[in-house]
Amino acid sequence: MSLIENRAAVGPLHRHISLRAEEKILPSVNEMVKTLRPEEPLHCVRPGVISNTAHAFSTAFNGDVLYAVKCNPEPAVLRAVWDGGVRHFDCASISEVQLVRRLFPGAEIHFMHPVKARSAIREAWMLHGVRDFVLDAESELAKIMQELSKPETAKPDTKPGLFIRLALPETGAAINLSKKFGAEPEAAIALLRAARPLAGKLGLAFHVGSQCMDPLAWRDAMQLSGEIIRASGVRVDVLDIGGGFPVAYPDMDPPPLGAFMAEIDAAYDALQMPGLKLWAEPGRALVGGGASVVVQVQMRRGHMLYINDGVYGALADAGALRFRFPTRLLRARATQGAPDAPFGFFGPSCDSLDVMHGPFLLPDDVAEGDWIEIGQLGAYGTCLRTAFNGFDRAALVEVSDRAMLETAGYELPES
Ligand SMILES: *Cc1c(COP(=O)(O)O)cnc(C)c1O
Secondary structure, three states: OOOOOOOOOOOOOEEOOOOOOOOOOOOOHHHHHHHHOOOOOEEEEOHHHHHHHHHHHHHHOOOEEEEEHHHOOOHHHHHHHHHOOOOEEEEOOHHHHHHHHHHOOOOEEEEOOOOOOHHHHHHHHHHOOOOEEEEOOHHHHHHHHHHHOOOOOOOOOOOOEEEEEEOOOOOOEEEOOOOOOOEOHHHHHHHHHHHHHHOOEEEEEOOOOEEEOOOHHHHHHHHHHHHHHHHHOOOOOEEEOOOOOOOOEOOEOOOOHHHHHHHHHHHHHHHOOOOOEEEEOOOHHHHHHHEEEEEEEEEEEOOEEEEOOOOOOOOHHHOOOOOOOOEEEEOOOOOOOOOEEEEEEEOOOOOOOOEEEEEEEEEOOOOOOOEEEEOOOOOOOHHHOOOHHHOOOOEEEEOOOOOOOOOOOOOOOOO
16 A cells, blocks of 8 residues: 555535435425525536436447446446446546445446556556456557566456557547547557457457547447458457447537447448447446536626636536537526526636636626526536635535436436
């Protein structure tokens, strides 16, 4: 064990102080805001939405579903994903591995970051039962094999699962991940050959990029994977088609889930590799609609609102990436309703980059003290919070509202 206490500047969110941890009633966001009148950002997790979404994805996908933990590692969110039937978790750091193992002793954990610390490889393998590791370079293959064959780590009867991460040509995704990770086709072929004799299970993995709106991206990537597997001449056990499945945002309306699954099923059939198993690693798709953040307006200047959360809080993607999120006004006092107008937001920090241009549509008479619910923040929202400038006092509540925007193909059963 390390003697160094790691500093955790931003840990998991705490439940709002007025709620008992065991409180099981799940009121609505409206009720919450009325009673709590929150002056700090209030993260409203919708466990029912997340469970249903996870269940819908798992039912539609013909293979194992690994939840990509980085997307939202809040324990309340992980429990909802688990309740939706997901038993596999894609972890990228030893802290994520520890967290999932602590919450779910029976979970299958896979270490899917192509570049790992040696100590993380050893700890995952020895203490947490992790057997699968991804890599995209010969040096990482050597690193993994060295760490797993030390006297203190060697398990003579167990070979690791080794997954080769493939780089893809440009897809239509909002965020491309192939510039940072992935072996080019020739290198991937060589890595498959090198890893085969060392692997208990051999896989090929790719990620089309996050918020990918085009089902054909998976077809093309699976076709390329098939060519690489054939060229390698070795048996491959698993094709991991990654994450990237999109969620609805105000100006992004993805094709329904079934359209993605139809392309994936057809591409799988075209491969004609009957023993090949499919895995997927969705993050955003499972949790994007599963949380919102309620912020308070602290000042209004024209059509810019100074709010108490920003790009160093849960709204990072509203900054540089200029994501628009759905917004809804919760008034501090009863006033006449005004027609909607476009607004921009300033976050609470003193940094001029802490600005979100939107535009976000809100009633034109929005005023200081009003609350705004900002939706579709379940993915890459809460987890990107920092403690910058001391604005680190958000709290968490669980509510039973629906998502602020429904993503097609994941509809809740009518209740
Ligand atoms: C981030 C990531 C995911 C999840 O991606 P989404 O776009 O959120 O679905 C899955 N796999 C890997 C390796 C990732 O890095």
